[in-house]
Amino acid sequence: MKKLMLLLAIIGMAVLAACGSDDTSGSDGTASEGGDTYTIGATQIVEHPSLDAAYEGFQDALEDAGLDVEYDFQSAQNDQNNVKPISDGFVADGVDLIFANSTPSALGALQATSDIPILFTSVTDAVDAGLVPSMDEAGENITGVVDLHPDQIGATVEFISTYFDGAKVGMLYNAGEQNSVKQVETVKEAAEGTGLEVVERTVANSSEVQQAANTLVGEADIFYIITDNTVVSALESVVGVANDQDIPLFVGEPDSLAKGGFATFGIDYHTIGYRTGEMAAEILTGEKSPNDIPAEYPPEIQLFINKQGAEEQGVEWNADWDDTAQFIE
Incomplete structure (x- = not known):
């Protein structure tokens, strides 16, 4: 009889253990996505405030979606x-998704x-870069959110033309960054007929x-200074020159x-x-594939x-x- 009772006790404990293993709810009682843990390879060309803010937003969206995510973050150090x-x-490690920030x-x-x-953001022109066929059509395994609003450069050039009429506009950029070349071309097009003149200098690295x-x-x-990663990573150098010489400094992002x-x-x-992170959540959970978005x-x-x-x-x-701007300190 004692052997029978011992056997029943062992069986009961096994049943309880099995039930416990099926409980995938978090400490707050919210069910996780079937207990899955996802691995995301996250990379950006360099670390600076704009790209860092985009990465933070991406992570916040996945956290808000309730997903358990492990990140392998690597910066290319502007190389x-x-x-x-x-x-x-990332491919060799078999990550579930790549977040490409730039x-x-x-x-x-x-x-690769x-x-x-692949989910991208902080990309200026995804079509011209060859990432997607058009802004209405994703690639087979890639989609995301660009960082240039269609009216952004035009609005800045119009502002310069209105309040600094006839100015010579000095632009610094890395000609090796495709997004920068595209932006400079857009500035020149927007400046046509305004009386503004664009003066260019190119750099190969932040030094x-x-x-x-x-x-x-x-x-x-x-x-x-447009959203050129090389120049923005050394923006303090440009600020110093602008302050010393009383040259108004327009930039590409807040x-x-x-x-x-x-x-x-x-x-x-x-x-x-954050919006890119929302897309990633839909893909990781199987609701959509990249070419659906x-x-x-x-x-x-x-x-x-x-x-x-x-x-x-x-x-x-x-x-x-005073009436039209949002002020930043």
């Missing part, structure tokens, strides 16, 4: 030679795999930025205002990262101004801006 090997490593990172991921889903900015002194009335820029029509990078533009743009930057760069304040 194009590091881009594809990072994605090759145009070079997205291109490297697409070259045609099977693993060249300050010297290139200095060569624009005397030739440029204002600076306009995060650069906090570093000392004067004004921009920009977007919220956390927002585009067309690439998207940012939802809206806003005029942002840094008043301290304006003062340090000798900008004559216009009362119109």
